[in-house]
Amino acid sequence: MYRFFRPIFFIFSPEPIHRIIMLMLGALKFIPWGRRVVKKCCTYRHKSLEVTVFGIDFPNPVGLAAGFDKNAALTDELACLGFGYVEVGSVTPLAQRGNPRPRCFRLPKDMAIINRMGFNNRGVEAVAANLRKRNPKLVVGANIGKNTLTPNDKAPDDYEKCFVALYPHADYFVVNVSCPNVSSLRELQDSARLTEIVRRLTAFRALQPQRKPILLKLSPDLTPAQIDEALEVVAGEGLDGVVAANTTTCRDGLQSTRGKVDGIGNGGLSGAPLTQRALEMVRYISGKMQGKLPIIGVGGIMAPQDALNMLQAGASLVQVYTGFIYQGPGFAKKICREIAKKQPSKL
Numbered sequence: 001m002y003r004f005f006r007p008i009f010f011i012f013s014p015e016p017i018h019r020i021i022m023l024m025l026g027a028l029k030f031i032p033w034g035r036r037v038v039k040k041c042c043t044y045r046h047k048s049l050e051v052t053v054f055g056i057d058f059p060n061p062v063g064l065a066a067g068f069d070k071n072a073a074l075t076d077e078l079a080c081l082g083f084g085y086v087e088v089g090s091v092t093p094l095a096q097r098g099n100p101r102p103r104c105f106r107l108p109k110d111m112a113i114i115n116r117m118g119f120n121n122r123g124v125e126a127v128a129a130n131l132r133k134r135n136p137k138l139v140v141g142a143n144i145g146k147n148t149l150t151p152n153d154k155a156p157d158d159y160e161k162c163f164v165a166l167y168p169h170a171d172y173f174v175v176n177v178s179c180p181n182v183s184s185l186r187e188l189q190d191s192a193r194l195t196e197i198v199r200r201l202t203a204f205r206a207l208q209p210q211r212k213p214i215l216l217k218l219s220p221d222l223t224p225a226q227i228d229e230a231l232e233v234v235a236g237e238g239l240d241g242v243v244a245a246n247t248t249t250c251r252d253g254l255q256s257t258r259g260k261v262d263g264i265g266n267g268g269l270s271g272a273p274l275t276q277r278a279l280e281m282v283r284y285i286s287g288k289m290q291g292k293l294p295i296i297g298v299g300g301i302m303a304p305q306d307a308l309n310m311l312q313a314g315a316s317l318v319q320v321y322t323g324f325i326y327q328g329p330g331f332a333k334k335i336c337r338e339i340a341k342k343q344p345s346k347l
């Protein structure tokens, strides 16, 4: 069915289509039984899919990656599409428009997307208000960032503001210091700066009655030495896991013409060109941490086999974004069915 609609969707540029899809999903709650029917059609339930990771029970290990629902406007509706959890954001303390348009581009020949959205979102208060209304049974992660105008030496304040405001409303948190579309953000992956940010969050968490997991999202462009440094912070500061990986600035091996790719300009590349790199990163981290650190594997999961490979490489959970755009609303279900067939415990 989606195969029929996709060429029509792809006539238009990605942002307007994203908005239309969000409107259509939002309209589901006004249709009697709308969400229930969609959930029935798009969800694959099986006991073997249930997992407990960093103390949270997930109905299945397939999540929607950050960036799709930046404002937590439609978490319940997105969960109806078969996802075991939804990560919202990236959220910043203040609302911001992000980079000038156009800022999101498809590369169909590569099954990829290049985006330079730049953390467009309605700000942490609006996101907290949306999360307050969500179905509490659904697992929701909050991906937090800093405002573009906040200098890096003030970045810890921004991350802390988001964390504090969202703490009662999300189940886990992701510190995003790996987005290539906010200038100098990735410099925050440096050990000293990262430690400063993370300590603010763990200090606040220590005072709360409930301990919620904090994960670090890494760039696929880090060298092994830089990954090691980041992992030292994760282990040393008592973080609960990592998300590997964000989008890449690398443009190697693309099938799209040089003219097209150069014409698009800066931005983070996601989708099929990232599959191998993200998988290698998950395998590397899992080996380095002897399988003891929970990893969310994300990047280039375009088919169920890619998700299985991630789990086999050491990920406890996976996420999709670009694969969801190319494969459509049945994608999470397809992945879940394949995982259930292979029985994760026997992977």
Ligand SMILES: Cc1cc2nc3c(=O)[nH]c(=O)nc-3n(C[C@H](O)[C@H](O)[C@H](O)COP(=O)(O)O)c2cc1C
Binding pocket: 065, 066, 067, 068, 070, 089, 090, 104, 113, 115, 117, 119, 143, 176, 179, 217, 245, 246, 247, 270, 271, 272, 274, 298, 299, 300, 301, 319, 320, 321, 322, 323
């Ligand atoms: C349009 C777009 C917007 C994104 N926005 C965010 C974001 O705000 N925060 C974040 O951590 N990752 C963001 N991402 C990265 C995804 O969460 C994911 O890490 C990356 O796309 C790799 O997965 P994929 O190949 O399945 O798309 C975005 C990706 C895309 C394509």
